[in-house]
Amino acid sequence: MTDTSSPDTTTVTVATDTAMRALGRAIAAETRAGDLLLLSGPLGAGKTTFTQGLAQGLQVRGPVTSPTFAIARTHPSLVGGPDLVHVDAYRLSGPEELDDLDLEAGMAESVTVVEWGTGIAEWLSDDRLEISIDRHADDTRTVQIRRIGDRWRGTLTALAGDKLE
Template sequence: MTDTALTDTTTVTVATDTAMRALGSAVAAETRAGDLLILSGPLGAGKTTFTQGLGEGLGVRGPVTSPTFAIARTHPNLGGGPDLVHVDAYRLGGPDELDDLDLDLGMEEAVTVVEWGEGMAEWLSDDRLEIAIDRHADDTRTVRIRRVGARWSTALAALSADELE
């Protein structure tokens, strides 16, 4: 799949781990089965912390932890919503190894999060959230949420740091 011309970015400053989880939960309120989220940022930026909040917001079985060594984990939904597929592409050699996971086969029933997925996972969906996290020396984070495709054209534009505390 290829990039569409419909993109927009929202930037939020997040002060704490609690606020990062709240951001994940706020994003969860907008997600549905079939959605793809691609997370990027350095080690310790808060990718898994964000995904923990997303999992809480979706109501999935936890705990949500980094799947670095498992590569991918599926967290079943405890209610009637979509499952969470949590992938860590850090140790993968490229898009071909990501393709070997067959993520596209189950994406219609789950929300799929790919940590370290920038430059590797975009082909999975024309409609996606690309979330880049930068952690600063004072432990605050700048989170840029890029909405790609018609599915996300109007979602999440009103997020603010005030809502996350």
Template sequence: MTREFTAATAEEMTQLGRRLAADLRAGDLLLLTGPLGAGKTTLTQGIGAGLGVRGPITSPTFVIARSHPSLHGGPPLVHADAYRLGGVAELDDLDLDAAVDSAVTVVEWGEGLAEELTEDRLHIRISREDDVRRVSVTGHGARWTGMPLAAEG
């Protein structure tokens, strides 16, 4: 199942993240792909806001991974950036497989590296055309079969 969205502003990207968060639960893995400046971290900020986790959520490029605990008893958010990783072995060193079971895990630049963490995952691809971001959300695995991803609400 794939849904397509557009976001012309950072606020619209944040709101899309909030909408996605409504469908998320502990154990969910999201792989974000897109060029530098596409809005991956902005989308993750919206997801974090929707989940009600402690912030601020900033790009984890240099620290590789950050954990944001819930402020309301929900699942924590683990936000990782695989951009600087040299391969699957370095991703394994982060122990994200443990986080995937108990948190909502977002991995920027994770496509081609993090799919093995779980067969149930969302691939989110962001492209830019002028000032508009095009966001494609594709669900993989039984968890996402028939799910109304980011329904209006």
């Protein structure tokens, strides 16, 4: 994994699925109850793979699979930490349908990840990570992590210079 950063955005290149999960675990170390992560990228980019690593880092019950047809799954913590709420907004037509899931009710006690969340889920929190994944022909991925709001200011500095293979 290589890194280039700006004050509110970190861009990393991830070479393998294992490294994508390691990135998820690294970000899990910085998360806490109430956090929102929005994931975007084309089909097969690695959104669920990233979420699997996040789940490993949070030590929640699995397995973590894409919730495309279930829309949302809650993975309870195995260690007394926050639960992971994993949402797939791919089949939702807009923010109104996401609102019907009543995610806000449990957000304060969990880490919420919304795949395909861009343009649909930003209203859930003024403080969030927006993670965009682009998969290339050689299967490497460029992951752009944008920190939004005061909550994320100064976080994820450990990603700079990390080498994850």
